[in-house]
Every structure is written in structure tokens, then in C-alpha cells.
Amino acid sequence: MPSWKKDCPCSRANEFMKPAQFEYLRAASIAEAVAALSAQAGEGKIIAGGQSLVPMLNFRLLKPLLLIDIMGIAELKFLEETPGGGLRIGALTKHHTLETSPLVKRLFPVLSEAMSHVAHLAIRNRGTIGGSLSHADPAAELPLMAVLLDARIRTASPEGGRTIAAADLFVAALTTRLLESEIIVEVELPALAPATGWAFEEVSRRAGDFALAAVGVLLAVEKGKVSSASIAMMGVAETPLRAARAEALIKGRAIDASLLDELVTAVRDACEPNTDLHASADYRRHLVGVLARRAVIAAWKRALGEQP
Amino acid sequence: MSAVMNIKLTVNGVVYEKTVEPRLLLVDFLRQDLHLTGTHAGCEHGVCGACTIIVDGDSVRSCLMFAVQADGCKIETVESLARLGSVDSLNPLQESFRSHHGLQCGFCTPGMLMTSTDLLKKYPLATDEEIREGLSGNLCRCTGYEHIVQAVRTAVGQREESEK
Numbered sequence: 001m002p003s004w005k006k007d008c009p010c011s012r013a014n015e016f017m018k019p020a021q022f023e024y025l026r027a028a029s030i031a032e033a034v035a036a037l038s039a040q041a042g043e044g045k046i047i048a049g050g051q052s053l054v055p056m057l058n059f060r061l062l063k064p065l066l067l068i069d070i071m072g073i074a075e076l077k078f079l080e081e082t083p084g085g086g087l088r089i090g091a092l093t094k095h096h097t098l099e100t101s102p103l104v105k106r107l108f109p110v111l112s113e114a115m116s117h118v119a120h121l122a123i124r125n126r127g128t129i130g131g132s133l134s135h136a137d138p139a140a141e142l143p144l145m146a147v148l149l150d151a152r153i154r155t156a157s158p159e160g161g162r163t164i165a166a167a168d169l170f171v172a173a174l175t176t177r178l179l180e181s182e183i184i185v186e187v188e189l190p191a192l193a194p195a196t197g198w199a200f201e202e203v204s205r206r207a208g209d210f211a212l213a214a215v216g217v218l219l220a221v222e223k224g225k226v227s228s229a230s231i232a233m234m235g236v237a238e239t240p241l242r243a244a245r246a247e248a249l250i251k252g253r254a255i256d257a258s259l260l261d262e263l264v265t266a267v268r269d270a271c272e273p274n275t276d277l278h279a280s281a282d283y284r285r286h287l288v289g290v291l292a293r294r295a296v297i298a299a300w301k302r303a304l305g306e307q308p
Numbered sequence: 309m310s311a312v313m314n315i316k317l318t319v320n321g322v323v324y325e326k327t328v329e330p331r332l333l334l335v336d337f338l339r340q341d342l343h344l345t346g347t348h349a350g351c352e353h354g355v356c357g358a359c360t361i362i363v364d365g366d367s368v369r370s371c372l373m374f375a376v377q378a379d380g381c382k383i384e385t386v387e388s389l390a391r392l393g394s395v396d397s398l399n400p401l402q403e404s405f406r407s408h409h410g411l412q413c414g415f416c417t418p419g420m421l422m423t424s425t426d427l428l429k430k431y432p433l434a435t436d437e438e439i440r441e442g443l444s445g446n447l448c449r450c451t452g453y454e455h456i457v458q459a460v461r462t463a464v465g466q467r468e469e470s471e472k
Binding site: 016017018019020021022023024026047050051054055057058059067069071096100119120121122123125126206207208 | 311313329330331332333336352353354357360366367368369371372373374376377379423426427430440441442444445446
């Protein structure tokens with residue numbers, strides 16, 4: 001060490017560690033990770049990309065005794081098309097991969113588009129789909145996409161694991177139905193109907209910030225009328241929501257100005273936004289209606305083969 | 309599992325073997341254990357981007373990673389950009405920051421440079437808006453960003469020249 005550093009606080013590193021002490025295990029398989037998590041009985045924490053977890057550790061909001069690193073588990077790294085034209089996505093697939101993968105762009109362009117709004121490149125380079133869904137931030141894009149696309153979440157646990165529908169996964173802000181020793185291993189996206197129109201609209205204070213509100217829309221059109229609709233929103237409740245009444249409203253009809261007005265009302269009625277530092281509840285409720293209108297128009301145009 | 313762990317990693321082409329506590333952040337490891345103080349620790353919770361480095365070819369925030377997670381990785385820090393680490397041999401991106409006055413106090417500069425390096429590799433950066441969006445995770449409190457955007461714009465032009 002250079003002499004000028006001897007008296008510098010940085011030379012006494014151990015006194016200045018941000019996180020509380022923990023032990024670290026690099027798991028080599030899903031089975032090893034689940035066994036280690038189970039053995040800790042609530043005192044262990046899985047780390048993948050760590051982009052939400054490490055800030056919480058740095059602030060000592062979390063003080064796990066053991067960090068189980070799953071980033072090296074090869075069986076969690078895959079991205080493949082299913083026979084029907086859906087996708088199987090391994091839990092360690094990174095945001096940047098979903099943003100840029102030609103396969104995702106072809107099968108689920110709405111997902112690529114939404115991923116480009118996630119934080120910043122350095123975060124997208126490390127953050128994973130399994131991590132984002134487990135963290136369940138109410139203003140994160142991946143939980144919204146899971147709910148919009150009717151994702152099925154496959155898990156592993158000491159009991160063997162199960163499949164959870166995305167709509168059932170999220171309970172409240174930062175709270176999922178995952179059990180203490182259960183980890184997400186795979187996300188399956190069922191195929192979309194041919195020529196499904198899509199759109200994703202988001203407003204945030206600055207590029208890369210968490211959204212004030214966002215809306216994702218999928219529309220299938222037959223004979224000039226909506227044959228199926230999926231409308232999901234986030235930032236306006238404790239969890240991402242489907243606007244079921246708005247979806248039912250537009251089914252079997254052609255999108256026009258008066259229908260859009262009805263739709264916006266239905267969307268605003270379905271949400272329960274909070275007021276915080278960044279926006280009032282009233283503003284968020286207004287915003288989600290504006291975004292839903294834009295998104296439905298864009299998805300409708302795409303379904304008809306027009307430029308949005 | 310133990311209180312301290314041995315790690316082996318390559319930083320700017322040099323192989324290091326060190327013993328660290330698992331909770332040691334990668335940024336603190338680089339600065340305190342390797343004395344590579346070019347990487348700056350700013351907010352230390354993933355907001356300001358000052359600590360951005362390249363790990364296995366991708367830009368990451370070294371305050372959101374533990375040194376133990378980098379075991380076996382290849383890391384590049386800002387010190388890798390200039391040949392011989394000398395101000396007389398800046399790389400084209402650094403030279404562009406210098407000639408455009410893309411820095412004032414310099415605190416954010418290592419992060420700006422490493423983020424720009426990855427952006428230049430991965431995105432077309434066809435418009436200033438795209439450059440601004442790419443740099444939006446790196447905070448600068450001096451420049452007002454205008455000259456940083458200009459510096460990256462020039463680097464995009466040089467990238468296209470070299471691809472011809």
C-alpha cells in the first residue's frame with residue numbers, strides 16, 4: 001500500500017463495509033440451491049443478477065446469513081421456441097438478452113419493446129427474468145409482461161416445484177406467492193394468435209427510472225372486430241393488473257372514438273394507484289387512461305397491418 | 309463456506325489472486341485491494357453509474373456486485389482505456405471527451421467512459437436522443453451533459469469511419 005494511504009479511511013476497509021456479514025455459496029445446480037435455501041430456514045437469500053438485492057443489502061434492509069449465488073447454474077440458462085410458437089425462458093435470462101434476441105423480437109415484440117425501458121444498460125446486462133419476477137416491484141416491466149402474456153412460472157422447491165400462473169404469482173408490492181424455499185426456474189409464454197397487434201406505453205420521470213405508469217396491450221382481430229384482447233397495467237396498484245372489464249368491453253367490436261372513451265373509463269376504474277413523491281394517485285389514474293388509449297390504438301393498427 | 313474466500317480474476321489483463329470477505333463490494337475490492345482508484349464509488353446503491361466497469365464484455369455497476377461474484381471473470385476498468393495508462397496515449401473515446409470538454413470535475417468520467425464503451429459496441433446511437441437515453445444511468449453534476457453527448461457523437465462517427 002502506498003504510504004499516503006496508510007491513514008486514509010479506505011485502508012481500514014473492514015470498518016466501512018456496507019452490507020452486514022454473510023456467507024456465500026456458489027450453487028452448481030438447482031437441487032443444490034434449493035437444498036441450501038431450505039437448510040437456512042428463512043435466513044438464506046438467492047442472488048442472481050443482484051440488481052435489486054444488492055442495494056437492499058447495501059442499505060442493510062436485508063441481512064441474510066447466507067447468499068446463494070445461482071448465476072453459474074447452466075440448466076437455468078436457455079431461451080427456446082416451443083413447438084406451438086411460444087417461448088421457454090430460463091430464469092437466468094438477462095433483460096438485455098430479452099431486449100435484443102431475434103427470437104423474442106419475432107415471437108413477442110411487445111416483450112423486446114418493454115425490455116428496452118428497463119433501467120439502464122448496465123442493469124439490463126445483469127438483471128434476470130427470474131430475479132425481477134421474484135422481486136415483484138409493482139412498477140417493473142417484467143411482472144407486467146408476465147401478467148399481459150399469461151406467463152406460466154415454473155418453480156423448484158424441496159417438495160419438487162410447481163407451475164404458477166402469472167396472475168396468481170403477485171400478491172402485493174415486493175410480495176409473491178413463492179414459498180420460503182421455492183425458486184423460479186423457468187417462464188413459459190404461450191404462443192400468441194397469428195397477427196396479434198401489440199403495444200407498450202410507459203411514462204417515467206427520466207429515461208430508465210421506474211415507470212409512473214405503463215400499459216401493455218395485445219389485440220387479435222378477426223373480420224374487422226377484436227376477437228381477443230389482453231390489457232395489463234402497472235404502477236397503478238400494489239401488483240400489475242389486468243383490466244378485465246376493459247378487455248370484455250372491446251371484444252367483438254371495432255375500435256372507434258366512443259369505444260375508446262368507454263375503455264379509458266373502464267381502465268381508470270380498475271386501478272388503485274398510490275400517491276408518492278413522484279406523482280399523485282389522481283395523476284397516475286389519469287395517466288394510465290391516456291396510455292391505455294394510445295396503446296389500444298397502436299395495437300389495433302398493428303393488428304390491421306398498419307403502421308402504428 | 310467460510311468467513312473469507314479466495315478469488316482469482318483478471319483485471320486489465322493482470323491475474324490477481326486475493327482473499328476477501330464475501331460482503332466486499334467489487335468497487336471497494338478494485339479500489340482498496342487492487343489500488344485501482346480510477347473506478348469511482350459514488351452513490352454505492354446503483355443510481356449514479358460512476359462505478360461502471362466492464363465484466364466479461366458487459367458494462368455493469370461495480371457497487372451492485374460482490375468481489376466473490378467476479379471470481380473467474382475478466383474485468384476492464386477505466387485504467388485499461390489509455391495505452392500504458394498514460395495521459396499521453398488516450399484512446400479515441402477519451403480523446404473525444406478531452407477535446408469536447410466532456411468533463412469538468414471528472415468524478416463521473418470513468419463511468420461515462422465505460423458506459424459509452426459498451427453503448428458504442430451494442431447500439432447504433434443514430435440520434436443524440438439515443439445517446440442521452442444510453443447515458444441516462446450516469447449522473448453528471450457539472451457539465452449539463454451537452455459536451456458529453458457531443459463527445460460520444462464524435463466517437464460514433466469514428467466508429468463508423470473505422471468500420472468502412
